[in-house]
Amino acid sequence: MEKRVRFKGYLLPICLVMPQIVITAVFFFYPAGQAIWQSLFIPDPFGFSAQFVGLGNFEFLLSDPFYRASFITTAIFSILVTAVSMGVALFLAVLADRLIKGSGTYRTLLIWPYAVAPAVAGVLWLFMFNTRVGVVTWYLGVLGYDWNHVLNPGEAMGLVVLASSWGRISYNFLFFLAGLQAIPRSVIEAAAIDGAHFWTRFRTIVFPLLSPTTFFLLVVNVVYAFFETFGVVHTITAGGPQQATTILVYKVYSDGFVGQDLGSSAAQSVILLIIVSVLTVIQFRYIERRVHY
Amino acid sequence: MATVTLENLKKSFGRTEVIHGVNIDIADGEFIVIVGPSGCGKSTLLRMVAGLETVTSGKVFIGGHLVNEREPMDRDIAMVFQNYALYPHMSVFDNMAYGLKIAGRSKAEIAERVAAAAHVLQIEPFLDRKPRELSGGQRQRVAMGRAIVRKPAVFLFDEPLSNLDAKLRVQMRLEIKQLQRELGVTSLYVTHDQVEAMTLADRMIVMNEGRADQIGAPLEVYANPQTVFVAGFIGSPPTNFLPALSVSRGSTEELLGIRPEHLRIVGPDKCELRARVVNAEALGAETLVHTRIHSGEYVTVRQEGSRPVPEEGEEVGLGWAKENEMLFFTNGARRY
Amino acid sequence: MVEKRGAALWLTHLGLIVGLFFIFFPIWLAFVASTISQPEIVRPPMPLLPGDRFLENYSKALVSGINAPVARMLFNSAVMALGIAFGKIAISLLSAFAIVYFRFPGRQLFFWLIFLTLMLPVEVRIVPTYEVAAQFGMLNSYSGLIFPLIASATATFLFRQFFLTVPDELAEAARVDGARPMRFFWDILLPMSRTNIAALFVILFIYGWNQYLWPLLITTDPSMNTIVMGIKQMFPSGDDTADWPVIMATSLLAMLPPILVVIGMQRLFIRGLVESEK
Numbered sequence: 077m078e079k080r081v082r083f084k085g086y087l088l089p090i091c092l093v094m095p096q097i098v099i100t101a102v103f104f105f106y107p108a109g110q111a112i113w114q115s116l117f118i119p120d121p122f123g124f125s126a127q128f129v130g131l132g133n134f135e136f137l138l139s140d141p142f143y144r145a146s147f148i149t150t151a152i153f154s155i156l157v158t159a160v161s162m163g164v165a166l167f168l169a170v171l172a173d174r175l176i177k178g179s180g181t182y183r184t185l186l187i188w189p190y191a192v193a194p195a196v197a198g199v200l201w202l203f204m205f206n207t208r209v210g211v212v213t214w215y216l217g218v219l220g221y222d223w224n225h226v227l228n229p230g231e232a233m234g235l236v237v238l239a240s241s242w243g244r245i246s247y248n249f250l251f252f253l254a255g256l257q258a259i260p261r262s263v264i265e266a267a268a269i270d271g272a273h274f275w276t277r278f279r280t281i282v283f284p285l286l287s288p289t290t291f292f293l294l295v296v297n298v299v300y301a302f303f304e305t306f307g308v309v310h311t312i313t314a315g316g317p318q319q320a321t322t323i324l325v326y327k328v329y330s331d332g333f334v335g336q337d338l339g340s341s342a343a344q345s346v347i348l349l350i351i352v353s354v355l356t357v358i359q360f361r362y363i364e365r366r367v368h369y
Numbered sequence: 370m371a372t373v374t375l376e377n378l379k380k381s382f383g384r385t386e387v388i389h390g391v392n393i394d395i396a397d398g399e400f401i402v403i404v405g406p407s408g409c410g411k412s413t414l415l416r417m418v419a420g421l422e423t424v425t426s427g428k429v430f431i432g433g434h435l436v437n438e439r440e441p442m443d444r445d446i447a448m449v450f451q452n453y454a455l456y457p458h459m460s461v462f463d464n465m466a467y468g469l470k471i472a473g474r475s476k477a478e479i480a481e482r483v484a485a486a487a488h489v490l491q492i493e494p495f496l497d498r499k500p501r502e503l504s505g506g507q508r509q510r511v512a513m514g515r516a517i518v519r520k521p522a523v524f525l526f527d528e529p530l531s532n533l534d535a536k537l538r539v540q541m542r543l544e545i546k547q548l549q550r551e552l553g554v555t556s557l558y559v560t561h562d563q564v565e566a567m568t569l570a571d572r573m574i575v576m577n578e579g580r581a582d583q584i585g586a587p588l589e590v591y592a593n594p595q596t597v598f599v600a601g602f603i604g605s606p607p608t609n610f611l612p613a614l615s616v617s618r619g620s621t622e623e624l625l626g627i628r629p630e631h632l633r634i635v636g637p638d639k640c641e642l643r644a645r646v647v648n649a650e651a652l653g654a655e656t657l658v659h660t661r662i663h664s665g666e667y668v669t670v671r672q673e674g675s676r677p678v679p680e681e682g683e684e685v686g687l688g689w690a691k692e693n694e695m696l697f698f699t700n701g702a703r704r705y
Numbered sequence: 706m707v708e709k710r711g712a713a714l715w716l717t718h719l720g721l722i723v724g725l726f727f728i729f730f731p732i733w734l735a736f737v738a739s740t741i742s743q744p745e746i747v748r749p750p751m752p753l754l755p756g757d758r759f760l761e762n763y764s765k766a767l768v769s770g771i772n773a774p775v776a777r778m779l780f781n782s783a784v785m786a787l788g789i790a791f792g793k794i795a796i797s798l799l800s801a802f803a804i805v806y807f808r809f810p811g812r813q814l815f816f817w818l819i820f821l822t823l824m825l826p827v828e829v830r831i832v833p834t835y836e837v838a839a840q841f842g843m844l845n846s847y848s849g850l851i852f853p854l855i856a857s858a859t860a861t862f863l864f865r866q867f868f869l870t871v872p873d874e875l876a877e878a879a880r881v882d883g884a885r886p887m888r889f890f891w892d893i894l895l896p897m898s899r900t901n902i903a904a905l906f907v908i909l910f911i912y913g914w915n916q917y918l919w920p921l922l923i924t925t926d927p928s929m930n931t932i933v934m935g936i937k938q939m940f941p942s943g944d945d946t947a948d949w950p951v952i953m954a955t956s957l958l959a960m961l962p963p964i965l966v967v968i969g970m971q972r973l974f975i976r977g978l979v980e981s982e983k
Contacts, residue, residue: 080873082808083886089807093815096800096861103834103856104822110833168724171717182721184971189728191963193915193933199956200731203738209949211734214749245728250975307917311937325918332832333922341832349830421877442883454874458896467892468882515878 108349114342126339133343142319143327143344150323153237154301161241162293165248170278172249173256183253190246194239195307201239202312225313229320232313236321239312240305248293255289256282295359302351324348371432371445371522371555372397373418378427380413388413389579390427398553400546404566405576406602412527414576415559419525420444432522442471444523447516451528453508455500455515461487462496465515486518489548506537513545517552524549526558530565542568563603567591575599597701600626606657609668613696616641622699629671631693634658634679640686644668646679660685732960739763739954746949758950766954771939773927775955781850781924782914782931783962788851789913790906793860798898801864802890806876819858835922845926854912854919860905867901868894904977907970911963932959 083089115133117126137143168186172179192200204212205225213223225231259282267277283290306325309315315322315330322330328348332341373395380388388410395401403411416422418429420441429436436444447468455464462483469479487493490510500508509529516524529545530538546569549556560566566573567587575583575590577598583590594600600608608626613619637643644660647667656678658670668687679685696704734753738746741756766775803809804816834853843849871894879889895902920931930938936955940947967974 079805079869079876083806083876083880083889085807085886086809088886089803089809089812092803092807093800095796096819096858097815099796099852100819100822100856100858102837103853104830105818107830107833107837110836111830114833164724164727168721171720171724174717175714178718182725184968185725186728187971187975188964188967189732191911191915191967192732192960193917193963195915195917195933196936196956196959197731199936199952200735203949203953204731204734208946209746209749209751211750211753242728242731247978250978307915307933310917310921328831329918333835338832345830345832419877419881421880441877441881446881448878448881450874450878452872452874454872454878456875456878456893456897458893458899467879467884471883471888515882519882 111342111345111349114338115346118339129339133339134347137340137343137347142322145319146322146324146327149233149319149321150302153233153240153305153321153323154298156233156237157240157244157301157305158294158297160237161244162248162252162290162297164241165245166252166290168245169249169252169256170282172253179253183250186249187246189243190250192243193307194243194305195311197239197243198236198308198311201235201242205235225317227317229317232317232321236305236308236312240301240308244297244300248297251289251293252286255286259285292359295355299352299355302348324351372430373523373555373557374428374430375414375418376428376430378414378417378429379425380410380417380422381425386425387579388417388425391574391581393574393581393584395555395557398555400549400556400558400569400571402558402560402566402570402573403576404560404563404573404602407561409576410579411559411561411574411576415525415527415557418523418557419446419448442468445521446523446525447519447521448525448527449512449516449529451531453500453512453532455508455511457500460497460499461492461503461511461514464500464511465518468515468519482518482520483514486514489517490514505533506541509533509537509541513548517548522555524554524556524558526556528560529558531560531562538565545569563605567603575602577602594626594695595703597624597626597697600695600697604628606669606671608695609666611642611662611666611668612664615662615664618694619696619704623704624697626695626697627689627693629657629669631689632668632670633688634670634672634676635686635688637684637686640688642668642687644685644687646681646683646685648681649678651678658685660687662687732957735953735956738949739957741950743946743948743950747946762950762954763958766951766958770935770955771948771951773930773935775932775935775958777928778930778932778935778955779958779962781847781929782933782959784847785850785916785920785931786910786913786962788847789854790909792851792855793857793909794902794905796855797858797860797864798895798902801861801868802894804861805865805868806886819861822856822858831918831922838923843923845924845929849923850916850920850929850931851913854916860909863901863905864898867898871897900973900976903970904973906977907966907974908977910966914963 114126116128116130118129118133119126168182172182172186175182189197204210205223207213207224207226210223216223223231225235263281263285264277267281272280302323303325305323306329309321309323309326310329313321315326324344325348328341328344331337331344335341373393375391375393378388378391379386391414393401403414405411413422417424418431420436420439420443424437431444431446441448456467459467465483465486466479469482474482483496484493487496490513492507492510492514495503495507495511500511503511509532512529526545530541533541542565545558558565558569570587572584572586573590574581575598577596583595583599585593590599591603594603594608597610601610606629608628609632610624610626613623613625614621616625618625642662644662647659647661649659650657651674654674656672656674656676658672658679660668660670662668670687694705698704737753737755738751739762740759741752742758745751745756767779768774768776770778800815800819804812838844838849838853841849843852875893875897876889879893884892914931915933916931917934920934921937924930924934927935927938932955936952936959939952939955
């Protein structure tokens, strides 16, 4: 789409785009280029020189059991976070959509956890499940279950998944509710007259009509789980125990800043870059398709 | 006040030429209507005069000055847009005052000129309102007000009435005409509506595919169309066209045009042409009789409402006076 | 609408209330913890109703904190969030205006460069970006907190979409009225974008306020910590017991500003969210 109207002049528009060009060049393109460049070298331990290794870093990474484990961890983590946060949100949205009065009130009450930073969410859940003082831990103990996410990898994963999903529910709820409310009432009424009960209506009519929203949220939530949950992992488990919760973004950080392995960290950045690009392309194709509706 | 002269004005978008050279001398205070179907280039022509489109070749003079390279603001013009283009976040007063503010007029002068324009257009009660709080007709008046406060040398109207309902359109048409007479400002007015063109224009330019097919006073254009297109476009119901040979005139592919009001229904025996009545629309004051001749063309006859209405399917004869015939060459130009 | 009556209606409400409980419980617990004393927490189970130490805990957090006063961290967060929101909106408005309303050499190239940056989060290019910031001497500075996070085109994209919906005739009318490009921008385009700007402000403010990884890297001086990342720094290393009441008070203070923004500007927030994801 283009405008018919044009103002004349070259100097003014170039001045107008300059701030963004400069900032993007310095803080985006240069670092992204650096990441790609560095991924081809191994620096010596003192940082004086670097040896060109081509795709060596990538080969090493892909054969590194820790990195592969991190890949699997990330996959499990994102599937769980997406499933839990979308499942709960869809459930609540369907309930709120059934109400004639009051769905607005529930929406107001449910949306604001969106504003809670993942890192803060991490601290809140850490507090509840703290091995020494946590309330939930204590009551689980009363029930005979000994919770210890510091030592138990499965419990650690469970806790970061819960904390990551928790803050995400409001976001998904908002989009699901909007999607549900956009479904024409007449379609649902027609189905009710045809004798379909609630569950049948949901399965055969509402859910298919909701699929654009669902697909969109799927992509967005995977992106969230990949990149924005760093704060949760860092506050709750710091990647442990035994790297059980070291998701890819966390590994970029820990290898690059804690381990000072710049070549490997850069190669990991490049791999993440490719993953994000793929997700972006998927999302754009989806948007294009949505325009055709 | 000013004259406007267009000299062999052409416009191309990329390689496609859309205006193929228009010439006209517009006198001071004249009301010119540019009329034509959509896509004929009439808006583009107006926008070149406004300075909103660049001129590909040819010259635009306003008040004797060549203005090809001047910005719209420096051409001493004002424009009324089809969708009014009122600034949605400004009050009616601010909308009208905006151009004067930019020109650096004093507050007192602005207030005075806006008040005067508002008085003429009877929009004084709305000066504090936002455009969205006004009806279509009121917005139209504000758009006019914005044009007249600037006291320009030329008014440009780009289909200003096409967003109004039929009744309001008739009323505003009269008001525009009256206003233009009072102010005596040279005006160019674009429309696709031939009734607007006929009623408003001192002279009209009938545009067809980027050409000015005919320029002239409305009745003259009506009575004496120079091309097939003009004959077909101006007048309602439109001119009937028959293959010239079917009535033994001209040669193959040439067309004979006769206006519906020039046709008479006569007995099948003493006629130029026989036809079968398809249907008749009795409108009270007049009756439109739609017929079909044996070569397949439809021919419409317009007759007084008091005359008998023929039956559907009836065989009738069509007659006309020789002086009302219009014969056109194959290329569309008038033969006689 | 297919009407719900009686038991079904109550079950619906019940389901929603259980959901609300799940959402609220962690925050409620944090609030309770921020109003009681440390001994009450370290002897589990802690009480589930607020105590009387509210003022004490919050003033301790705000004034002295653990590494740095929380008031100071709140200020840092505010500077960062406002800087990101205003900075990004300002540069995006200008460049979107240029892209939509002008034709200039390199426009297409620029267009694509900007759109390459869509969705690529700072986390991905974290090490080199850190090096750039370090070279510019931006460690422990507000500009270091702000600029790298402005380098993305989401807002430009949004404003471009909006500008394209503004009728062409408005710009033409402004030209006929004698407005030069920048005058049109200030007098017409900017006021017409008010709602979009406000909606975007809400989203960007929350985005900026909730940043974690970047401030963690770039601020080593506790007095430059932002509150969201500062909480983690309050936990003791080793086996010492954390000062939970103060930490929980800080957590609540950290979530309060964005929550207020969301609730206070709910309509704009929802609109901003929906539009920025389009």
